[in-house]
Amino acid sequence: MAADARAALLAWYDAHKRDLPWRRTRDPYAIWVSEIMCQQTRVDTVIPYYHRFLERFPTAAELAAASEDEVLGLWSGLGYYRRARLLHRGVKEVVATYGGKVPAEREARLGLPGVGKYTAGAIGSIAFDAEEPIVDGNVARVLARRHRVATPLGAKETEKRLWELAGELVKGPRPGDLNQALMELGATVCTPKNPRCEGCPVQASCGAHAAGEVDALPVPKKRKKPKLVHAVAVVATVGTPAKVWLVRGERALFGGLWSVPMVETAAPQLSLLAGPASARGEGVRSDAHADPKDAPAGRDAAFAALANVGVKARVKEKAGYVEHVLSHRHLKIDVWRAVAARGRDGLAELRAATREEVGARGFGVSRLTKKILDAALG
DNA sequence: AAAACGGGGTC
DNA sequence: GACCCAGTTTT
Known part of the structure:
Protein backbone atom coordinates (compact mmCIF):
# COMPACT_ATOMS: atom_id res chain seq x y z
CA MET A 1 0.00 0.00 0.00
CA LEU A 217 20.33 -0.85 -9.02
CA PRO A 218 20.15 1.80 -10.12
CA VAL A 219 22.01 1.33 -13.40
CA PRO A 220 24.44 4.25 -13.48
CA LYS A 221 24.90 6.47 -16.48
CA LYS A 222 28.15 6.12 -18.36
CA ARG A 223 30.80 8.42 -17.02
CA LYS A 224 33.46 9.85 -19.28
CA LYS A 225 36.99 10.35 -18.09
CA PRO A 226 38.06 13.98 -17.76
CA LYS A 227 39.87 15.24 -20.84
CA LEU A 228 43.58 15.82 -20.34
CA VAL A 229 44.58 19.44 -20.88
CA HIS A 230 48.05 20.95 -20.66
CA ALA A 231 48.45 24.62 -19.87
CA VAL A 232 50.90 27.26 -18.74
CA ALA A 233 49.95 29.71 -15.98
CA VAL A 234 51.90 32.85 -15.13
CA VAL A 235 52.23 34.42 -11.72
CA ALA A 236 53.29 37.95 -12.60
CA THR A 237 54.14 40.12 -9.62
CA VAL A 238 54.37 43.89 -9.60
CA GLY A 239 55.55 46.49 -7.08
CA THR A 240 56.41 46.33 -3.39
CA PRO A 241 54.79 44.78 -1.52
CA ALA A 242 54.28 42.44 -4.42
CA LYS A 243 50.90 42.19 -6.03
CA VAL A 244 49.88 39.50 -8.46
CA TRP A 245 48.15 40.28 -11.74
CA LEU A 246 44.77 38.62 -11.98
CA VAL A 247 42.35 38.37 -14.87
CA ARG A 248 38.70 37.57 -15.07
CA GLY A 249 36.85 35.98 -17.95
CA GLU A 250 33.13 36.05 -18.45
CA ARG A 251 32.62 32.78 -20.25
CA ALA A 252 35.84 30.92 -19.64
CA LEU A 253 36.39 28.11 -17.20
CA PHE A 254 35.80 29.56 -13.73
CA GLY A 255 33.77 32.32 -15.37
CA GLY A 256 33.41 35.38 -13.16
CA LEU A 257 36.27 34.38 -10.89
CA TRP A 258 39.73 35.91 -10.71
CA SER A 259 42.57 33.83 -12.07
CA VAL A 260 46.17 34.23 -13.18
CA PRO A 261 46.86 34.53 -16.92
CA MET A 262 46.87 31.11 -18.52
CA VAL A 263 47.05 29.50 -21.95
CA GLU A 264 46.41 26.00 -23.10
CA THR A 265 49.44 24.31 -24.63
CA ALA A 266 49.77 21.42 -27.01
CA ALA A 267 51.96 19.09 -25.00
CA PRO A 268 53.44 18.56 -21.59
CA GLN A 269 56.36 20.88 -20.90
CA LEU A 270 59.65 19.08 -20.44
CA SER A 271 60.95 20.49 -17.22
CA LEU A 272 64.53 19.72 -18.23
CA LEU A 273 64.19 22.29 -20.98
CA ALA A 274 62.90 24.96 -18.66
CA GLY A 275 66.23 26.56 -17.95
CA PRO A 276 67.04 29.81 -16.17
CA ALA A 277 65.49 33.03 -17.33
CA SER A 278 66.92 34.07 -20.66
CA ALA A 279 67.68 37.59 -21.74
CA ARG A 280 64.56 37.76 -23.86
CA GLY A 281 62.34 39.73 -21.58
CA GLU A 282 59.52 41.87 -22.61
CA GLY A 283 57.76 39.74 -25.11
CA VAL A 284 54.46 40.99 -26.31
CA ARG A 285 53.18 38.45 -28.75
CA SER A 286 49.82 39.07 -30.17
CA ASP A 287 49.20 35.73 -31.80
CA ALA A 288 46.28 34.05 -30.12
CA HIS A 289 46.19 30.32 -30.64
CA ALA A 290 42.71 29.01 -31.12
CA ASP A 291 43.86 25.44 -31.59
CA PRO A 292 46.03 24.05 -28.78
CA LYS A 293 47.98 22.08 -31.41
CA ASP A 294 49.33 25.39 -32.68
CA ALA A 295 49.95 26.75 -29.22
CA PRO A 296 53.44 27.70 -28.08
CA ALA A 297 55.15 25.82 -25.32
CA GLY A 298 57.04 26.72 -22.15
CA ARG A 299 58.41 30.24 -21.97
CA ASP A 300 56.71 31.23 -25.21
CA ALA A 301 53.39 30.15 -23.78
CA ALA A 302 54.03 32.27 -20.70
CA PHE A 303 54.66 35.29 -22.95
CA ALA A 304 51.49 34.57 -24.84
CA ALA A 305 49.41 34.26 -21.67
CA LEU A 306 50.59 37.70 -20.54
CA ALA A 307 50.25 39.31 -23.95
CA ASN A 308 46.70 38.02 -24.33
CA VAL A 309 45.57 40.07 -21.35
CA GLY A 310 47.81 43.09 -21.78
CA VAL A 311 50.27 42.55 -18.95
CA LYS A 312 53.81 43.61 -19.81
CA ALA A 313 56.25 41.50 -17.84
CA ARG A 314 59.62 39.84 -17.92
CA VAL A 315 59.20 36.08 -17.73
CA LYS A 316 61.58 34.63 -15.15
CA GLU A 317 61.58 30.89 -14.54
CA LYS A 318 59.33 27.93 -14.24
CA ALA A 319 58.31 27.94 -10.60
CA GLY A 320 56.18 24.87 -10.20
CA TYR A 321 53.70 22.38 -11.50
CA VAL A 322 50.07 21.85 -10.57
CA GLU A 323 47.46 19.25 -11.39
CA HIS A 324 43.78 19.94 -10.98
CA VAL A 325 40.97 17.53 -11.73
CA LEU A 326 37.47 18.70 -12.55
CA SER A 327 34.51 16.60 -13.59
CA HIS A 328 35.26 17.17 -17.27
CA ARG A 329 38.93 18.25 -17.38
CA HIS A 330 42.20 17.03 -15.98
CA LEU A 331 44.52 20.04 -15.99
CA LYS A 332 48.29 19.71 -15.95
CA ILE A 333 49.76 23.15 -15.54
CA ASP A 334 53.29 24.47 -15.62
CA VAL A 335 53.51 27.56 -13.45
CA TRP A 336 55.90 30.32 -14.52
CA ARG A 337 56.98 33.37 -12.59
CA ALA A 338 57.21 36.80 -14.13
CA VAL A 339 57.93 40.33 -12.97
CA ALA A 340 55.69 42.99 -14.40
CA ALA A 341 56.22 46.65 -15.07
CA ARG A 342 52.49 47.23 -15.04
CA GLY A 343 49.34 46.14 -16.78
CA ARG A 344 46.79 48.09 -18.70
CA ASP A 345 44.76 50.29 -16.40
CA GLY A 346 41.06 50.78 -16.44
CA LEU A 347 40.05 47.35 -17.58
CA ALA A 348 37.44 45.74 -15.40
CA GLU A 349 38.77 42.29 -16.12
CA LEU A 350 42.32 42.95 -14.96
CA ARG A 351 43.54 43.76 -11.46
CA ALA A 352 46.45 43.25 -9.11
CA ALA A 353 46.13 41.98 -5.56
CA THR A 354 48.46 40.87 -2.81
CA ARG A 355 48.82 37.27 -1.84
CA GLU A 356 47.07 37.99 1.45
CA GLU A 357 44.10 39.58 -0.28
CA VAL A 358 43.71 36.64 -2.64
CA GLY A 359 44.04 34.14 0.19
CA ALA A 360 41.48 35.85 2.40
CA ARG A 361 37.99 34.44 2.67
CA GLY A 362 35.63 36.29 0.42
CA PHE A 363 37.98 36.75 -2.53
CA GLY A 364 36.51 35.25 -5.69
CA VAL A 365 39.09 32.70 -6.81
CA SER A 366 38.96 29.00 -7.54
CA ARG A 367 40.92 26.37 -5.68
CA LEU A 368 43.08 26.06 -8.76
CA THR A 369 44.22 29.67 -8.54
CA LYS A 370 45.15 29.18 -4.90
CA LYS A 371 47.15 26.09 -5.84
CA ILE A 372 48.96 28.00 -8.57
CA LEU A 373 49.89 30.83 -6.21
CA ASP A 374 51.13 28.33 -3.65
CA ALA A 375 53.26 26.65 -6.30
CA ALA A 376 54.81 29.91 -7.48
CA LEU A 377 55.21 31.85 -4.26
CA GLY A 378 55.72 29.00 -1.84
C1' DA B 1 21.47 12.85 -25.95
C1' DA B 2 25.78 14.73 -24.67
C1' DA B 3 28.81 18.16 -22.93
C1' DA B 4 29.95 21.86 -19.79
C1' DC B 5 30.39 23.11 -15.28
C1' DG B 6 34.14 22.30 -9.26
C1' DG B 7 35.42 20.27 -5.55
C1' DG B 8 35.68 16.77 -2.32
C1' DG B 9 34.27 12.46 0.36
C1' DT B 10 34.36 7.51 0.23
C1' DC B 11 35.19 2.89 -0.77
C1' DG C 1 41.23 5.45 -9.37
C1' DA C 2 36.21 5.02 -9.71
C1' DC C 3 31.99 6.73 -8.17
C1' DC C 4 28.89 10.20 -6.99
C1' DC C 5 27.01 14.07 -4.42
C1' DA C 6 19.65 17.94 -2.37
C1' DG C 7 21.33 19.67 -10.91
C1' DT C 8 20.93 23.28 -14.64
C1' DT C 9 22.09 25.10 -18.94
C1' DT C 10 23.90 24.91 -23.42
C1' DT C 11 24.99 22.53 -27.53
Whole structure:
Protein backbone atom coordinates (compact mmCIF):
# COMPACT_ATOMS: atom_id res chain seq x y z
CA MET A 1 0.00 0.00 0.00
CA ALA A 2 1.39 3.35 -1.01
CA ALA A 3 -0.20 5.04 1.98
CA ASP A 4 1.59 2.69 4.38
CA ALA A 5 4.96 3.34 2.79
CA ARG A 6 4.32 7.06 2.88
CA ALA A 7 3.44 6.98 6.59
CA ALA A 8 6.45 4.80 7.34
CA LEU A 9 8.73 7.21 5.51
CA LEU A 10 7.42 10.19 7.46
CA ALA A 11 7.67 8.39 10.80
CA TRP A 12 11.21 7.33 10.02
CA TYR A 13 12.09 10.88 8.98
CA ASP A 14 10.72 12.31 12.21
CA ALA A 15 12.88 9.92 14.20
CA HIS A 16 16.10 10.02 12.18
CA LYS A 17 16.40 13.30 10.30
CA ARG A 18 19.63 15.20 10.63
CA ASP A 19 19.57 18.65 12.19
CA LEU A 20 20.51 20.73 9.12
CA PRO A 21 20.54 24.52 9.27
CA TRP A 22 18.00 24.95 6.46
CA ARG A 23 15.61 22.65 8.30
CA ARG A 24 15.28 25.35 10.94
CA THR A 25 13.63 27.81 8.59
CA ARG A 26 10.63 28.06 6.31
CA ASP A 27 11.92 31.15 4.54
CA PRO A 28 11.60 30.37 0.81
CA TYR A 29 14.65 32.50 0.06
CA ALA A 30 16.82 30.60 2.55
CA ILE A 31 15.51 27.28 1.26
CA TRP A 32 16.35 28.43 -2.25
CA VAL A 33 19.93 29.27 -1.28
CA SER A 34 20.35 25.91 0.41
CA GLU A 35 18.99 24.00 -2.57
CA ILE A 36 21.32 25.71 -5.02
CA MET A 37 24.32 25.17 -2.78
CA CYS A 38 23.47 21.51 -2.32
CA GLN A 39 23.40 20.79 -6.07
CA GLN A 40 26.04 18.16 -6.76
CA THR A 41 27.57 18.97 -3.41
CA ARG A 42 27.59 17.10 -0.13
CA VAL A 43 25.55 18.51 2.71
CA ASP A 44 28.52 18.59 5.07
CA THR A 45 30.47 20.68 2.59
CA VAL A 46 27.62 23.15 2.18
CA ILE A 47 26.88 23.91 5.84
CA PRO A 48 29.65 26.48 6.54
CA TYR A 49 29.05 28.21 3.21
CA TYR A 50 25.33 28.38 3.93
CA HIS A 51 25.93 30.02 7.31
CA ARG A 52 28.31 32.62 5.91
CA PHE A 53 26.07 33.35 2.94
CA LEU A 54 22.89 33.82 4.97
CA GLU A 55 24.70 35.90 7.56
CA ARG A 56 25.90 38.30 4.87
CA PHE A 57 22.69 38.12 2.78
CA PRO A 58 19.81 37.42 5.19
CA THR A 59 17.19 38.51 2.67
CA ALA A 60 16.61 38.41 -1.06
CA ALA A 61 16.81 42.20 -1.14
CA GLU A 62 20.27 42.20 0.38
CA LEU A 63 21.57 39.57 -2.02
CA ALA A 64 20.04 41.41 -4.96
CA ALA A 65 21.83 44.60 -3.93
CA ALA A 66 25.25 42.94 -3.71
CA SER A 67 27.93 42.92 -6.39
CA GLU A 68 28.54 39.72 -8.29
CA ASP A 69 32.14 39.93 -7.15
CA GLU A 70 31.11 39.69 -3.51
CA VAL A 71 28.64 36.90 -4.18
CA LEU A 72 31.32 34.85 -5.93
CA GLY A 73 33.70 35.63 -3.10
CA LEU A 74 31.36 33.94 -0.65
CA TRP A 75 30.98 31.03 -3.07
CA SER A 76 34.74 30.68 -3.52
CA GLY A 77 35.76 27.05 -2.96
CA LEU A 78 32.28 25.58 -3.34
CA GLY A 79 32.56 24.94 -7.07
CA TYR A 80 30.10 25.17 -9.96
CA TYR A 81 30.31 28.94 -9.76
CA ARG A 82 27.64 29.39 -12.39
CA ARG A 83 25.20 28.39 -9.64
CA ALA A 84 26.11 31.49 -7.69
CA ARG A 85 25.76 33.79 -10.68
CA LEU A 86 22.40 32.32 -11.65
CA LEU A 87 21.14 32.47 -8.06
CA HIS A 88 22.18 36.11 -7.90
CA ARG A 89 20.36 36.86 -11.16
CA GLY A 90 17.33 34.89 -10.03
CA VAL A 91 17.10 36.73 -6.76
CA LYS A 92 17.47 40.06 -8.55
CA GLU A 93 14.55 39.02 -10.72
CA VAL A 94 12.48 38.12 -7.69
CA VAL A 95 13.15 41.53 -6.17
CA ALA A 96 12.47 43.37 -9.41
CA THR A 97 9.46 41.39 -10.57
CA TYR A 98 7.89 39.75 -7.52
CA GLY A 99 8.46 42.38 -4.88
CA GLY A 100 11.20 40.39 -3.20
CA LYS A 101 8.95 37.41 -2.50
CA VAL A 102 9.81 34.02 -3.96
CA PRO A 103 6.79 33.14 -6.07
CA ALA A 104 4.46 30.47 -4.71
CA GLU A 105 3.47 29.55 -8.26
CA ARG A 106 5.54 26.70 -9.62
CA GLU A 107 5.60 28.04 -13.18
CA ALA A 108 6.99 31.37 -12.01
CA ARG A 109 9.75 29.63 -10.04
CA LEU A 110 10.63 27.46 -13.04
CA GLY A 111 11.17 30.63 -15.05
CA LEU A 112 13.90 31.85 -12.71
CA PRO A 113 17.52 31.42 -13.81
CA GLY A 114 19.16 28.43 -12.16
CA VAL A 115 15.87 26.95 -11.01
CA GLY A 116 15.12 23.67 -12.73
CA LYS A 117 12.59 20.98 -12.04
CA TYR A 118 14.29 19.74 -8.91
CA THR A 119 14.85 23.13 -7.26
CA ALA A 120 11.37 24.35 -8.15
CA GLY A 121 9.88 21.28 -6.50
CA ALA A 122 12.09 21.53 -3.44
CA ILE A 123 11.13 25.14 -2.79
CA GLY A 124 7.48 24.42 -3.55
CA SER A 125 7.16 21.43 -1.27
CA ILE A 126 9.41 22.53 1.59
CA ALA A 127 8.59 26.24 1.74
CA PHE A 128 5.03 26.30 0.38
CA ASP A 129 3.64 22.88 1.36
CA ALA A 130 2.83 22.15 -2.26
CA GLU A 131 2.53 18.60 -3.57
CA GLU A 132 5.43 19.02 -5.99
CA PRO A 133 7.73 16.05 -6.55
CA ILE A 134 11.50 16.13 -6.61
CA VAL A 135 14.03 13.70 -8.03
CA ASP A 136 17.65 14.18 -7.06
CA GLY A 137 20.39 11.57 -6.96
CA ASN A 138 19.15 10.21 -3.65
CA VAL A 139 15.51 9.98 -4.64
CA ALA A 140 16.44 8.39 -7.96
CA ARG A 141 18.37 5.67 -6.16
CA VAL A 142 15.63 4.98 -3.61
CA LEU A 143 12.89 4.81 -6.21
CA ALA A 144 14.92 2.86 -8.76
CA ARG A 145 15.53 0.22 -6.13
CA ARG A 146 12.09 0.14 -4.62
CA HIS A 147 10.39 -0.07 -8.01
CA ARG A 148 13.14 -1.97 -9.81
CA VAL A 149 13.71 0.63 -12.47
CA ALA A 150 16.43 -1.11 -14.46
CA THR A 151 16.98 1.36 -17.28
CA PRO A 152 20.04 3.64 -17.00
CA LEU A 153 19.86 6.84 -14.98
CA GLY A 154 19.69 9.87 -17.21
CA ALA A 155 17.80 8.10 -20.02
CA LYS A 156 14.59 9.83 -20.91
CA GLU A 157 12.31 6.91 -20.08
CA THR A 158 14.05 6.46 -16.72
CA GLU A 159 13.61 10.09 -15.78
CA LYS A 160 9.97 10.00 -16.83
CA ARG A 161 9.31 6.94 -14.67
CA LEU A 162 11.13 8.32 -11.62
CA TRP A 163 9.28 11.62 -11.76
CA GLU A 164 5.99 9.73 -12.07
CA LEU A 165 6.79 7.67 -9.00
CA ALA A 166 7.90 10.73 -7.03
CA GLY A 167 4.73 12.49 -8.13
CA GLU A 168 2.53 9.72 -6.76
CA LEU A 169 4.41 9.53 -3.48
CA VAL A 170 4.33 13.25 -2.73
CA LYS A 171 0.54 13.44 -2.75
CA GLY A 172 -0.76 13.66 0.78
CA PRO A 173 0.08 15.36 4.06
CA ARG A 174 3.49 16.99 4.63
CA PRO A 175 4.77 16.91 1.04
CA GLY A 176 7.94 18.79 1.96
CA ASP A 177 8.84 16.33 4.69
CA LEU A 178 8.00 13.41 2.43
CA ASN A 179 10.41 14.71 -0.19
CA GLN A 180 13.08 15.32 2.40
CA ALA A 181 12.48 11.86 3.86
CA LEU A 182 13.21 10.30 0.47
CA MET A 183 16.43 12.30 0.16
CA GLU A 184 17.44 11.58 3.72
CA LEU A 185 16.84 7.88 3.21
CA GLY A 186 19.01 7.89 0.11
CA ALA A 187 21.74 9.84 1.86
CA THR A 188 21.91 7.81 5.07
CA VAL A 189 20.37 4.35 4.49
CA CYS A 190 19.78 3.58 0.82
CA THR A 191 23.35 4.53 -0.05
CA PRO A 192 25.16 3.71 -3.31
CA LYS A 193 27.53 1.29 -1.57
CA ASN A 194 26.74 -0.88 1.44
CA PRO A 195 23.12 0.17 1.91
CA ARG A 196 21.73 -0.47 5.39
CA CYS A 197 18.56 -2.26 4.37
CA GLU A 198 17.99 -3.49 7.95
CA GLY A 199 17.24 0.07 8.98
CA CYS A 200 15.02 0.92 6.03
CA PRO A 201 11.42 1.88 6.79
CA VAL A 202 10.22 0.67 3.40
CA GLN A 203 12.23 -2.51 3.10
CA ALA A 204 9.02 -4.60 3.03
CA SER A 205 7.89 -2.88 -0.16
CA CYS A 206 11.29 -2.71 -1.87
CA GLY A 207 11.37 -4.64 -5.13
CA ALA A 208 15.15 -4.69 -5.36
CA HIS A 209 15.50 -6.02 -1.84
CA ALA A 210 13.02 -8.80 -2.50
CA ALA A 211 14.80 -9.70 -5.72
CA GLY A 212 18.30 -9.45 -4.31
CA GLU A 213 19.08 -6.66 -6.78
CA VAL A 214 19.91 -3.86 -4.41
CA ASP A 215 23.56 -3.77 -5.41
CA ALA A 216 22.68 -3.85 -9.11
CA LEU A 217 20.33 -0.85 -9.02
CA PRO A 218 20.15 1.80 -10.12
CA VAL A 219 22.01 1.33 -13.40
CA PRO A 220 24.44 4.25 -13.48
CA LYS A 221 24.90 6.47 -16.48
CA LYS A 222 28.15 6.12 -18.36
CA ARG A 223 30.80 8.42 -17.02
CA LYS A 224 33.46 9.85 -19.28
CA LYS A 225 36.99 10.35 -18.09
CA PRO A 226 38.06 13.98 -17.76
CA LYS A 227 39.87 15.24 -20.84
CA LEU A 228 43.58 15.82 -20.34
CA VAL A 229 44.58 19.44 -20.88
CA HIS A 230 48.05 20.95 -20.66
CA ALA A 231 48.45 24.62 -19.87
CA VAL A 232 50.90 27.26 -18.74
CA ALA A 233 49.95 29.71 -15.98
CA VAL A 234 51.90 32.85 -15.13
CA VAL A 235 52.23 34.42 -11.72
CA ALA A 236 53.29 37.95 -12.60
CA THR A 237 54.14 40.12 -9.62
CA VAL A 238 54.37 43.89 -9.60
CA GLY A 239 55.55 46.49 -7.08
CA THR A 240 56.41 46.33 -3.39
CA PRO A 241 54.79 44.78 -1.52
CA ALA A 242 54.28 42.44 -4.42
CA LYS A 243 50.90 42.19 -6.03
CA VAL A 244 49.88 39.50 -8.46
CA TRP A 245 48.15 40.28 -11.74
CA LEU A 246 44.77 38.62 -11.98
CA VAL A 247 42.35 38.37 -14.87
CA ARG A 248 38.70 37.57 -15.07
CA GLY A 249 36.85 35.98 -17.95
CA GLU A 250 33.13 36.05 -18.45
CA ARG A 251 32.62 32.78 -20.25
CA ALA A 252 35.84 30.92 -19.64
CA LEU A 253 36.39 28.11 -17.20
CA PHE A 254 35.80 29.56 -13.73
CA GLY A 255 33.77 32.32 -15.37
CA GLY A 256 33.41 35.38 -13.16
CA LEU A 257 36.27 34.38 -10.89
CA TRP A 258 39.73 35.91 -10.71
CA SER A 259 42.57 33.83 -12.07
CA VAL A 260 46.17 34.23 -13.18
CA PRO A 261 46.86 34.53 -16.92
CA MET A 262 46.87 31.11 -18.52
CA VAL A 263 47.05 29.50 -21.95
CA GLU A 264 46.41 26.00 -23.10
CA THR A 265 49.44 24.31 -24.63
CA ALA A 266 49.77 21.42 -27.01
CA ALA A 267 51.96 19.09 -25.00
CA PRO A 268 53.44 18.56 -21.59
CA GLN A 269 56.36 20.88 -20.90
CA LEU A 270 59.65 19.08 -20.44
CA SER A 271 60.95 20.49 -17.22
CA LEU A 272 64.53 19.72 -18.23
CA LEU A 273 64.19 22.29 -20.98
CA ALA A 274 62.90 24.96 -18.66
CA GLY A 275 66.23 26.56 -17.95
CA PRO A 276 67.04 29.81 -16.17
CA ALA A 277 65.49 33.03 -17.33
CA SER A 278 66.92 34.07 -20.66
CA ALA A 279 67.68 37.59 -21.74
CA ARG A 280 64.56 37.76 -23.86
CA GLY A 281 62.34 39.73 -21.58
CA GLU A 282 59.52 41.87 -22.61
CA GLY A 283 57.76 39.74 -25.11
CA VAL A 284 54.46 40.99 -26.31
CA ARG A 285 53.18 38.45 -28.75
CA SER A 286 49.82 39.07 -30.17
CA ASP A 287 49.20 35.73 -31.80
CA ALA A 288 46.28 34.05 -30.12
CA HIS A 289 46.19 30.32 -30.64
CA ALA A 290 42.71 29.01 -31.12
CA ASP A 291 43.86 25.44 -31.59
CA PRO A 292 46.03 24.05 -28.78
CA LYS A 293 47.98 22.08 -31.41
CA ASP A 294 49.33 25.39 -32.68
CA ALA A 295 49.95 26.75 -29.22
CA PRO A 296 53.44 27.70 -28.08
CA ALA A 297 55.15 25.82 -25.32
CA GLY A 298 57.04 26.72 -22.15
CA ARG A 299 58.41 30.24 -21.97
CA ASP A 300 56.71 31.23 -25.21
CA ALA A 301 53.39 30.15 -23.78
CA ALA A 302 54.03 32.27 -20.70
CA PHE A 303 54.66 35.29 -22.95
CA ALA A 304 51.49 34.57 -24.84
CA ALA A 305 49.41 34.26 -21.67
CA LEU A 306 50.59 37.70 -20.54
CA ALA A 307 50.25 39.31 -23.95
CA ASN A 308 46.70 38.02 -24.33
CA VAL A 309 45.57 40.07 -21.35
CA GLY A 310 47.81 43.09 -21.78
CA VAL A 311 50.27 42.55 -18.95
CA LYS A 312 53.81 43.61 -19.81
CA ALA A 313 56.25 41.50 -17.84
CA ARG A 314 59.62 39.84 -17.92
CA VAL A 315 59.20 36.08 -17.73
CA LYS A 316 61.58 34.63 -15.15
CA GLU A 317 61.58 30.89 -14.54
CA LYS A 318 59.33 27.93 -14.24
CA ALA A 319 58.31 27.94 -10.60
CA GLY A 320 56.18 24.87 -10.20
CA TYR A 321 53.70 22.38 -11.50
CA VAL A 322 50.07 21.85 -10.57
CA GLU A 323 47.46 19.25 -11.39
CA HIS A 324 43.78 19.94 -10.98
CA VAL A 325 40.97 17.53 -11.73
CA LEU A 326 37.47 18.70 -12.55
CA SER A 327 34.51 16.60 -13.59
CA HIS A 328 35.26 17.17 -17.27
CA ARG A 329 38.93 18.25 -17.38
CA HIS A 330 42.20 17.03 -15.98
CA LEU A 331 44.52 20.04 -15.99
CA LYS A 332 48.29 19.71 -15.95
CA ILE A 333 49.76 23.15 -15.54
CA ASP A 334 53.29 24.47 -15.62
CA VAL A 335 53.51 27.56 -13.45
CA TRP A 336 55.90 30.32 -14.52
CA ARG A 337 56.98 33.37 -12.59
CA ALA A 338 57.21 36.80 -14.13
CA VAL A 339 57.93 40.33 -12.97
CA ALA A 340 55.69 42.99 -14.40
CA ALA A 341 56.22 46.65 -15.07
CA ARG A 342 52.49 47.23 -15.04
CA GLY A 343 49.34 46.14 -16.78
CA ARG A 344 46.79 48.09 -18.70
CA ASP A 345 44.76 50.29 -16.40
CA GLY A 346 41.06 50.78 -16.44
CA LEU A 347 40.05 47.35 -17.58
CA ALA A 348 37.44 45.74 -15.40
CA GLU A 349 38.77 42.29 -16.12
CA LEU A 350 42.32 42.95 -14.96
CA ARG A 351 43.54 43.76 -11.46
CA ALA A 352 46.45 43.25 -9.11
CA ALA A 353 46.13 41.98 -5.56
CA THR A 354 48.46 40.87 -2.81
CA ARG A 355 48.82 37.27 -1.84
CA GLU A 356 47.07 37.99 1.45
CA GLU A 357 44.10 39.58 -0.28
CA VAL A 358 43.71 36.64 -2.64
CA GLY A 359 44.04 34.14 0.19
CA ALA A 360 41.48 35.85 2.40
CA ARG A 361 37.99 34.44 2.67
CA GLY A 362 35.63 36.29 0.42
CA PHE A 363 37.98 36.75 -2.53
CA GLY A 364 36.51 35.25 -5.69
CA VAL A 365 39.09 32.70 -6.81
CA SER A 366 38.96 29.00 -7.54
CA ARG A 367 40.92 26.37 -5.68
CA LEU A 368 43.08 26.06 -8.76
CA THR A 369 44.22 29.67 -8.54
CA LYS A 370 45.15 29.18 -4.90
CA LYS A 371 47.15 26.09 -5.84
CA ILE A 372 48.96 28.00 -8.57
CA LEU A 373 49.89 30.83 -6.21
CA ASP A 374 51.13 28.33 -3.65
CA ALA A 375 53.26 26.65 -6.30
CA ALA A 376 54.81 29.91 -7.48
CA LEU A 377 55.21 31.85 -4.26
CA GLY A 378 55.72 29.00 -1.84
C1' DA B 1 21.47 12.85 -25.95
C1' DA B 2 25.78 14.73 -24.67
C1' DA B 3 28.81 18.16 -22.93
C1' DA B 4 29.95 21.86 -19.79
C1' DC B 5 30.39 23.11 -15.28
C1' DG B 6 34.14 22.30 -9.26
C1' DG B 7 35.42 20.27 -5.55
C1' DG B 8 35.68 16.77 -2.32
C1' DG B 9 34.27 12.46 0.36
C1' DT B 10 34.36 7.51 0.23
C1' DC B 11 35.19 2.89 -0.77
C1' DG C 1 41.23 5.45 -9.37
C1' DA C 2 36.21 5.02 -9.71
C1' DC C 3 31.99 6.73 -8.17
C1' DC C 4 28.89 10.20 -6.99
C1' DC C 5 27.01 14.07 -4.42
C1' DA C 6 19.65 17.94 -2.37
C1' DG C 7 21.33 19.67 -10.91
C1' DT C 8 20.93 23.28 -14.64
C1' DT C 9 22.09 25.10 -18.94
C1' DT C 10 23.90 24.91 -23.42
C1' DT C 11 24.99 22.53 -27.53
